[in-house]
Amino acid sequence: MFKSNYLSNLFQEVKERYVTQPEFLQAVEEFFDAMDPIVNEDPNIEKHAIMERLIEPERIVKFRVTWFDDNGKINVNRGYRVQFNSAIGPYKGGIRFHPSVNESILKFLGFEQTFKNSLTGLPMGGGKGGADFDPRGKSDNEIMRFCQNFMQELYRHIGPDTDVPAGDIGVGFREIGYMYGMYRKIRNENTGVLTGKGLTYGGSLVRKEATGYGLLYFVEEMLAKYREETIEGKKVIISGAGKVAMHAALKARELGATVVAMSDINGYVYHKNGLDISLIAKLTENNPEFTTQYKDYHSGAEYGKSPKDVWTKPCDIALPCATQNELPIESAKALVKNGCYLVCEGANMPTTLEATHYLQEKDILFGPGKAANAGGVAVSGLEMTQNAMHTPWTYEELDKKLKDTMKSIFEKSYEAAEKYADPRNLVVGANVAGFMRVYDAMVAQGVI
Incomplete structure (x- = not known):
């Protein structure tokens, strides 16, 4: 399965032990797949049982x-x-x-x-x-x-x-x-024991927007590095209607893109000239559903009852922002067929491993969720800092910190991808870059 015998044997053990945990096994397989290029180069990973320790929760x-x-x-x-x-x-x-x-x-x-x-x-x-x-x-x-x-x-x-x-x-x-x-x-x-709090009792500005905004900042970095382009004028499909998808849509519009399709649990809405994002924001304010109501305002749009069919529509950029495994191989093939050249994950593991491999084989730019949707936790970390200092930052300060963080995450992922795989393989890049810091800390602290 993997070039590394160490990873192959360990994954077989994990599969046998957690046969009833498919989502967890998928995450471990994707991680091992990305780590394969470096494990044989560093025998200390096996010596210190780093992988065995990493895959077991404390x-x-x-x-x-x-x-x-x-x-x-x-x-x-x-x-x-x-x-x-x-x-x-x-x-x-x-x-x-x-x-x-x-x-x-x-x-x-x-x-x-x-x-x-x-x-x-x-x-x-x-x-x-x-x-x-x-x-x-x-x-x-x-x-x-x-x-x-x-x-x-x-x-x-x-x-x-x-x-x-x-x-x-x-x-x-x-x-x-x-x-x-x-x-x-x-x-x-x-104390700052929870983040995502209300602004009147220790919450942070930009927190509700952070994951969606951060996703678009990451897309901007991808477009600039790989295509020397901006997102302006691009046609975008976004799945989901929660806070991640909604703020991704608002930021995409702000940056000059056209959101042509969105979905919720009831289906999807598509309009080649662009959706009414302000209306969708209003309809989803208290409930992440809009498709059944949207038609009351825009009867000329195309409606479908299956959320997954949103990926069958033409676009330049696809942003899965709903839930895990929402973008299977069939949807990946439909995106490629209809001209999509960039997929960036706003949800956690929304693309199946098979679909991810297919997109990479077709040279589609792919931004993995552990890098691209890190904006939310980044601002959560900044909320912890503000709570500890008892000092709030302004919206502009936090938005800049978010943008700088997403730029840094892209650069770390790109550099690791360039060193260990291929500059376009951000899946390897993000996994390796994230792993290295944890690995160094674990070794420094001994076997605990």
Whole structure:
């Protein structure tokens, strides 16, 4: 499978051990695939059992969350926190509330987060958490009660110098606020233990925009380096309608691109002359769905009931911003057929490994999520700094820091790709660049 016997044998062991965790296995395979060029060159990686240690979380916390709904019925959900690697700093990563949440998904996310956080240059380790709770259709009071009960267990395992969670799918300002309020009550302290907070109690400007904006800043770097172009005039497809996709669309428009198609869980909307991004922003303000309502305002657009069909439309640039494995091989082939020449991931692992390989074989520029969507955690790290200093920065200062961080991440990834593979292979570049910092820290701290 890999050129390295060490990686091949280890991956076989991992497959046998975690046969019921497909998302985690996919993340490990993609990582090993990218690391293959360097492992044989550095025998210390095997000597120090770096890979064996990296793929095992330092800690997994599982707990029961019991809460009352508005009818007085008792409900029980499962909560998790995967603290993957703290070699370079406190665990850092989002909390996800979604019915699909399980140990496999959270391990894949925490594993990816380790290298993503490393690429930012900030002192943050990797972690992820969440619950199989679905906030859709719940009242504010039900969500508040769930968040408070979730935090009554989680608070034991987090802290500003231990583990600093943030938001993710199903967890926004509202949910972070409810969780932070309970943490503050239990601990009787105001600390930067959560990021993505409201601006009135320690939150940061640019945080809600950061992942989407950062994605476009990364795309700009790719276009400048590989094509000596800007994004102005390019036709863009974006999947998803959450905060990442929406702010990516707004920034793409601001930079002069035309967003021709977007999707949500109900389907997609396409218009070759460009979508009404301001309307979509308004429709998704409180709920990441818009396609069923958009047709009431623009009947001339094309509508489809399958979100995956959004990738069958012509474009220059495709930005998958919804969820894992949303872009399979069939969609990759459709993008290539219709003239797409750049794919950049705004979600975590949205492109299957088979599709990634196909895009690379067809010489499509490909920006992996662990580099391209690091803007959110970068600004989360800056929120931690502001909390520690008790000093907020301005919007302009933070936007510049975000842009500089994304430029630095691209440059690190490009340089590693040029050294270990091919200058266009940012998958190898991002993985190697992220790995090296964690590797050095692990060796320096001994076997622990």
